[in-house]
Amino acid sequence: MHISEGVLSGPVLLSGGALAAAGTAIGLKKIDYDRIAQVGVLSAAFFVGSLIHVNIGPSSVHLILNGMVGLLLGWGAAPAILIALVLQSLLFQYGGITVLGVNTVIMALPAVICYYVCGPLIRKKTSIAAVGAFAGGFLSVFLSAVLMAAALFFTEKNFWGVAAAVIMAHLPVMAIEGVISVFCISFLKKVHPAILPNYSG
Amino acid sequence: MIQETFAIGDSIIHRLDPRVRVVFATLFSFLVALSDRFPTLYAAFGISVLMIIPARLDIREAGKRLKTLFWFMLLIWMVLPLTFEGDTIYRLGVFAVKRQGLVLCAQITLKAVSILLIFMALLSTMNINTLGHTLNRLSVPGKLVHLFLITYRYIFVIEEEYRRLRTAIKIRGFKSGTNLHSYKTHAYLLGMLFVRASIRAERVHEAMLCRGFHGRFYSLDGYKPSRKNRNFSIIMTAAIACLTFIEYYPI
Amino acid sequence: MNKPAPDRIPLIRLSGVSYRYPGADTNVIDNLDFQLYPGDRTGVMAPNGSGKTTLFYLLMGLLKPSDGLIEIFGKPAETEKDFEQIRRRIGLLFQDADDQLFSPTVLEDVAFGPLNLGKNQEEARDIAMKTLNELGLDGYENKITFKLSGGEKRLVSLATVLAMEPDVLLLDEPSTGLDEKTKARLVNVLLNLDLSYILISHETSFLYDLTDSVYTMRQGKMKRAEKIHVHPHVHPHTSHIRHHH
Amino acid sequence: MNKPAPDRIPLIRLSGVSYRYPGADTNVIDNLDFQLYPGDRTGVMAPNGSGKTTLFYLLMGLLKPSDGLIEIFGKPAETEKDFEQIRRRIGLLFQDADDQLFSPTVLEDVAFGPLNLGKNQEEARDIAMKTLNELGLDGYENKITFKLSGGEKRLVSLATVLAMEPDVLLLDEPSTGLDEKTKARLVNVLLNLDLSYILISHETSFLYDLTDSVYTMRQGKMKRAEKIHVHPHVHPHTSHIRHHH
Numbered sequence: 037m038h039i040s041e042g043v044l045s046g047p048v049l050l051s052g053g054a055l056a057a058a059g060t061a062i063g064l065k066k067i068d069y070d071r072i073a074q075v076g077v078l079s080a081a082f083f084v085g086s087l088i089h090v091n092i093g094p095s096s097v098h099l100i101l102n103g104m105v106g107l108l109l110g111w112g113a114a115p116a117i118l119i120a121l122v123l124q125s126l127l128f129q130y131g132g133i134t135v136l137g138v139n140t141v142i143m144a145l146p147a148v149i150c151y152y153v154c155g156p157l158i159r160k161k162t163s164i165a166a167v168g169a170f171a172g173g174f175l176s177v178f179l180s181a182v183l184m185a186a187a188l189f190f191t192e193k194n195f196w197g198v199a200a201a202v203i204m205a206h207l208p209v210m211a212i213e214g215v216i217s218v219f220c221i222s223f224l225k226k227v228h229p230a231i232l233p234n235y236s237g
Numbered sequence: 238m239i240q241e242t243f244a245i246g247d248s249i250i251h252r253l254d255p256r257v258r259v260v261f262a263t264l265f266s267f268l269v270a271l272s273d274r275f276p277t278l279y280a281a282f283g284i285s286v287l288m289i290i291p292a293r294l295d296i297r298e299a300g301k302r303l304k305t306l307f308w309f310m311l312l313i314w315m316v317l318p319l320t321f322e323g324d325t326i327y328r329l330g331v332f333a334v335k336r337q338g339l340v341l342c343a344q345i346t347l348k349a350v351s352i353l354l355i356f357m358a359l360l361s362t363m364n365i366n367t368l369g370h371t372l373n374r375l376s377v378p379g380k381l382v383h384l385f386l387i388t389y390r391y392i393f394v395i396e397e398e399y400r401r402l403r404t405a406i407k408i409r410g411f412k413s414g415t416n417l418h419s420y421k422t423h424a425y426l427l428g429m430l431f432v433r434a435s436i437r438a439e440r441v442h443e444a445m446l447c448r449g450f451h452g453r454f455y456s457l458d459g460y461k462p463s464r465k466n467r468n469f470s471i472i473m474t475a476a477i478a479c480l481t482f483i484e485y486y487p488i
Numbered sequence: 489m490n491k492p493a494p495d496r497i498p499l500i501r502l503s504g505v506s507y508r509y510p511g512a513d514t515n516v517i518d519n520l521d522f523q524l525y526p527g528d529r530t531g532v533m534a535p536n537g538s539g540k541t542t543l544f545y546l547l548m549g550l551l552k553p554s555d556g557l558i559e560i561f562g563k564p565a566e567t568e569k570d571f572e573q574i575r576r577r578i579g580l581l582f583q584d585a586d587d588q589l590f591s592p593t594v595l596e597d598v599a600f601g602p603l604n605l606g607k608n609q610e611e612a613r614d615i616a617m618k619t620l621n622e623l624g625l626d627g628y629e630n631k632i633t634f635k636l637s638g639g640e641k642r643l644v645s646l647a648t649v650l651a652m653e654p655d656v657l658l659l660d661e662p663s664t665g666l667d668e669k670t671k672a673r674l675v676n677v678l679l680n681l682d683l684s685y686i687l688i689s690h691e692t693s694f695l696y697d698l699t700d701s702v703y704t705m706r707q708g709k710m711k712r713a714e715k716i717h718v719h720p721h722v723h724p725h726t727s728h729i730r731h732h733h
Numbered sequence: 734m735n736k737p738a739p740d741r742i743p744l745i746r747l748s749g750v751s752y753r754y755p756g757a758d759t760n761v762i763d764n765l766d767f768q769l770y771p772g773d774r775t776g777v778m779a780p781n782g783s784g785k786t787t788l789f790y791l792l793m794g795l796l797k798p799s800d801g802l803i804e805i806f807g808k809p810a811e812t813e814k815d816f817e818q819i820r821r822r823i824g825l826l827f828q829d830a831d832d833q834l835f836s837p838t839v840l841e842d843v844a845f846g847p848l849n850l851g852k853n854q855e856e857a858r859d860i861a862m863k864t865l866n867e868l869g870l871d872g873y874e875n876k877i878t879f880k881l882s883g884g885e886k887r888l889v890s891l892a893t894v895l896a897m898e899p900d901v902l903l904l905d906e907p908s909t910g911l912d913e914k915t916k917a918r919l920v921n922v923l924l925n926l927d928l929s930y931i932l933i934s935h936e937t938s939f940l941y942d943l944t945d946s947v948y949t950m951r952q953g954k955m956k957r958a959e960k961i962h963v964h965p966h967v968h969p970h971t972s973h974i975r976h977h978h
Contacts, residue, residue: 077434
């Protein structure tokens with residue numbers, strides 16, 4: 037999920053950039069050096085995962101996965117997402133330099149929120165964990181859509197229609213990400229629970 | 238398959254110091270993004286189109302990459318002129334086309350295309366690892382650069398793993414559809430990728446330890462300053478100065 | 489057993505099939521003719537890089553031949569549609585079981601194929617349990633696939649393939665990395681299957697134990713290995729002097 | 734060569750070393766005694782799951798023994814500090830080259846070790862170029878790691894290890910997945926090294942070509958394979974009858 041170049045106003049671009057820099061700095065600080073390989077290789081896995089297309093009806097959407105990134109990497113999500121966006125722009129031309137900050141905030145802030153809100157839930161027993169995982173997938177995309185709408189609205193009041201459409205258009209994606217994240221978290225808890233931060237038992 | 242199409246080449250741009258390229262691409266992009274006057278935007282558009290020539294980009298490939306932008310542009314051209322508040326310049330039944338909407342669409346299009354073209358010409362023409370080391374020399378933290386390079390390195394390994402798993406589900410008769418079975422299967426593939434990535438990361442970390450890693454990052458890149466870099470810097474500085482002048486001191 | 493019989497239709501027939509990877513300058517499969525008849529158990533001995541896995545990928549429609557004709561079950565196999573049907577009846581066992589298994593538990597992995605073939609949950613589960621049972625894997629259904637040993641993973645992979653009740657098996661180096669006990673178990677399972685198969689291996693004794701005829705593959709061509717029989721000897725030696733024949 | 738000599742200090746000495754993975758109920762390494770003396774080239778033949786990789790991890794301090802004593806270069810090796818010094822002098826070649834080659838380009842990967850040993854950019858680059866040259870990998874320095882073939886990756890991994898100028902090499906299944914040509918090249922490189930090493934492999938001929946003494950490892954214990962010498966023979970046969978000794 038990203039905003040194109042050329043759309044946003046200067047103040048929005050600059051505050052996005054500043055927020056992203058701060059988040060990335062915190063994230064880097066929280067990754068001590070024996071976690072570098074872990075965060076790096078997992079970021080690569082997220083990058084590949086976000087290329088997966090799933091069907092909805094006759095069309096298909098690609099996964100966003102920022103909720104999963106947050107649940108697995110915590111604050112590390114900020115640098116991980118920044119890096120993924122840079123790689124996307126280099127390899128696929130999704131956006132350039134000026135929107136990098138805003139797009140990082142749009143994706144990473146919800147990821148970190150999910151880590152704090154849903155992270156404790158997914159460590160619980162099955163049914164609560166499932167609710168937490170669904171919320172993680174759903175909420176992260178919802179919040180990203182809201183942030184995206186906000187960036188548009190603060191640029192130009194007349195964008196409110198587009199902003200509302202952004203949120204509406206992502207509703208099915210939210211549901212799918214929720215479902216995917218339920219199955220994915222249950223998979224991880226069964227197969228390799230050590231991958232979840234602060235997981236015990 | 239993920240490919241760095243533009244990175245291979247031997248144009249004048251390819252041979253420039255990557256630092257110079259990163260700095261000017263960034264300055265140019267922000268200047269364009271923050272400009273609103275049409276003379277500035279036209280000039281910037283012209284400069285970015287001209288930049289493609291010395292970079293010797295494959296035009297067809299460049300066009301393909303602009304296509305991701307095309308659908309977005311089509312959408313705003315269809316929506317903004319109608320939904321904007323402003324002076325109606327044309328009326329078609331219930332639809333009123335507003336001048337301010339059209340102006341904004343034109344601005345967005347010019348900005349977006351210019352920024353993406355300069356990005357392709359100056360940044361996509363370098364290897365990603367070169368970019369990593371360049372950022373490091375431009376004082377981006379070593380930890381971030383190292384993360385960036387590891388991510389980049391393992392994308393290809395993991396994409397291979399993903400493709401083999403895709404093949405495995407395909408030969409067992411899987412067809413993706415809109416149903417729980419499909420979503421579950423995708424989620425499991427994803428989970429498998431994460432688990433394997435995490436376990437691989439442990440081995441990578443061990444391999445780093447075995448080679449004496451103790452938390453410091455080093456870079457090997459070295460570009461010597463040359464006359465070409467100086468000339469390019471002078472040209473780009475002049476271009477940026479002109480654009481700034483046009484934008485902020487209208488005649 | 490592998491003699492062409494005019495009244496029998498081969499399960500698989502390759503006529504002049506070639507394959508070249510994009511950008512490569514030689515064919516990895518080169519003008520290959522080959523038939524597999526019902527009941528055939530054919531071995532292929534091939535070094536790495538000889539195109540053996542490519543051969544299996546062509547038979548499963550995962551790669552399309554650059555040239556030549558593939559007929560499977562008596563019909564030309566060309567389009568993705570053709571192969572969708574074929575994949576229901578030919579089972580491919582991957583070289584690396586980790587590439588084949590992706591579900592959290594053994595039961596889910598084995599039931600995956602049957603579910604895709606249109607069985608309901610109940611039926612798929614029954615088939616999976618039955619298949620595990622036949623392979624001596626009772627009690628494995630709730631184990632975490634990822635945590636199994638290499639040998640167990642190989643057997644579970646085989647179960648995932650057999651659960652689809654195929655007519656033909658393609659086995660790509662199934663003995664790699666197995667200890668002697670698991671290998672013996674695998675031999676036992678394969679000998680008791682009532683299936684035609686093509687078995688690729690570089691282990692001579694394994695190949696000769698399990699197949700009726702053996703081909704060698706080199707530079708994209710296959711040759712019947714009628715005269716040469718390579719197999720390991722165990723000799724007692726008292727010294728450490730290297731010893732060659 | 735591998736006889737204990739009272740006047741020589743072993744490079745590596747294990748005394749009663751055991752290792753048990755957390756949660757497992759048996760020792761994967763069980764009360765193991767082992768010495769490696771300067772000049773020794775020791776082979777270990779071991780099936781998967783026999784603890785061979787664990788053994789190497791213990792020697793590199795990546796795992797800590799549950800019991801017993803490890804002495805390396807004549808000194809007990811216990812703390813992370815001890816092993817930081819040891820890792821400068823023992824090179825481990827990983828089983829999967831993709832784990833070992835974590836830098837985007839070959840030169841950076843090979844120079845990584847020397848840089849961490851405190852060499853400056855210039856020196857590290859020179860060492861890397863020299864090592865690549867010695868392995869016949871001239872012209873590879875600017876290649877992108879992930880684009881290398883399996884065999885090239887293995888050789889570059891070896892270069893990354895040799896660039897640190899180790900006294901001992903630990904080689905974990907270095908021949909896996911290599912074609913005959915690359916394997917021959919690897920054998921040639923290893924034979925010309927003036928290093929002591931422990932080589933784990935399941936390929937008998939590879940092992941006997943490269944080592945002076947061979948151990949087998951089973952259930953966490955190592956046994957000298959002095960009397961048994963397994964190697965393949967090629968016999969001409971005229972029939973297809975299976976043939977066992």
